[in-house]
Amino acid sequence: MIHIDNVILDKICLHKVGNKVEEEGVIFSKSPLCVNENISKLLVNYFFANFKSNEYYNLFHDSDLNLNEIFVYASNIFDNKDSILQQSKNIAKHLYNKSMHPKINGGELYIAYFKDCVIDGQLTDGVGIFKSETKETYLRVFSTGDDFEINSDFGININKLDKGCLIFNLEREKGFLVGIVDNSSKGSEARYWKDEFLHVKQRNDEYYYTNNIISLCKNFVSKNKNIDNVQKADILNKAVSFFEKNDFFDIDEFSNQIIQEQSLRDEFQSYKKTFEEEREVVIADDFTISENATKKQSRSIKNIIKLDKNFKITIDGDIRYLEKGFDEHRKLNFYKLFFRDEE
Incomplete structure (x- = not known):
């Protein structure tokens, strides 16, 4: 500052x-x-x-x-x-x-x-x-x-x-x-x-590392065809939450917290190397988290699922309360939402 x-x-x-x-x-x-x-x-x-x-x-x-x-x-x-x-x-x-x-x-x-x-x-x-x-x-x-x-x-x-x-x-x-x-x-x-x-x-500092790892996460979920929209929103929400709640970043702890499947974690680690080579950047495996970089990047995180031109679902929390299915009668996909209170 x-x-x-x-x-x-x-x-x-x-x-x-x-x-x-x-x-x-x-x-x-x-x-x-x-x-x-x-x-x-x-x-x-x-x-x-x-x-x-x-x-x-x-x-x-x-x-x-x-x-x-x-x-x-x-x-x-x-x-x-x-x-x-x-x-x-x-x-x-x-x-x-x-x-x-x-x-x-x-x-x-x-x-x-x-x-x-x-x-x-x-x-x-x-x-x-x-x-x-x-x-x-x-x-x-x-x-x-x-x-x-x-x-x-x-x-x-x-x-x-x-x-x-x-x-x-x-x-x-x-x-x-x-x-x-x-x-x-x-x-x-x-x-x-x-x-x-x-x-x-x-400059290779905490802002630089924080900014790049969040960019890496956004690119990883957007380009990975094996991740559906709900998973994408969930991973990005967890990533932002990790940076907001922690002062220190560790790559293994981070990937374990935001990604459940081991195969997807392996893909994430592999993509990190590709991202660094393509962007000519360095992402350290551990560093002090920059609050300013987190705030800047979190504003561009998209956690909205658009359904045709009728609905938008904003995912801010636990995806266990969101269920996706297919209606054979209507021949349409659907999402089922579970909640306690309506405001």
Whole structure:
């Protein structure tokens, strides 16, 4: 978790970066921005407010971390924060060279140096890279003597950050601790900020492991033709319940609790290896469970059985009170539900 109560905006530079396909170019500032205390607080809130997830990344390169441009530029800033203007220009050039999709919007690019950041209880400094792409119309009301006037203006909504990256001066040997926000890109152009410009990989931590094992469960039940819809809902309900009630994950304990049949447990273990290879991820056999990842993934769990266009059955509990059959007279399938009280 990132805490911003005592964060100090120490230095900030601003450049304008266009779309390279449209040959819009880059406009560089000649010096860092000078902002007063009130604007500084607004900017800190604007930059940090959207970083609510505990999902972190590391900058990386397939062959040599020092070939990752953002890693080099951020390292130089951490080593000498007075170099931020030159390094921010390098970052702007790098972003422009990656802005090759026709749907990528130009915008203002902010590069900031922050002091006294607290990340998961650790005090450190941070380098922020933020891009503002969208402008909104807002109204200005002001008095003129005994009357009022109203007009409109065009500007940035400080409650919504389009794109952002926070690089904390932790775990340098692994590519720093990195948080990412992208609220404006969709489709194929969305990859350019995270994959092409920053070039990051997900950090191997409790959030990463928890997120992946729940994704594994969802994929396992959805692709397994030997599991009917009731079993699918039951397995996913048990999986979420396991993560909500436990602090620690153990693969054997987990599979034994959520899957009854030994043959299906063996399939699950085999599918885990396939999932890791296909997704190029690692799922540890034991780890501390991330509450945030559990909450995020549980919202996407589907435990609803749709019956033609007439009914939907939501399964939240014990499937022993649900019985499936076939009516020979009507030539239709049916579900029989057993319950004590009706609300």
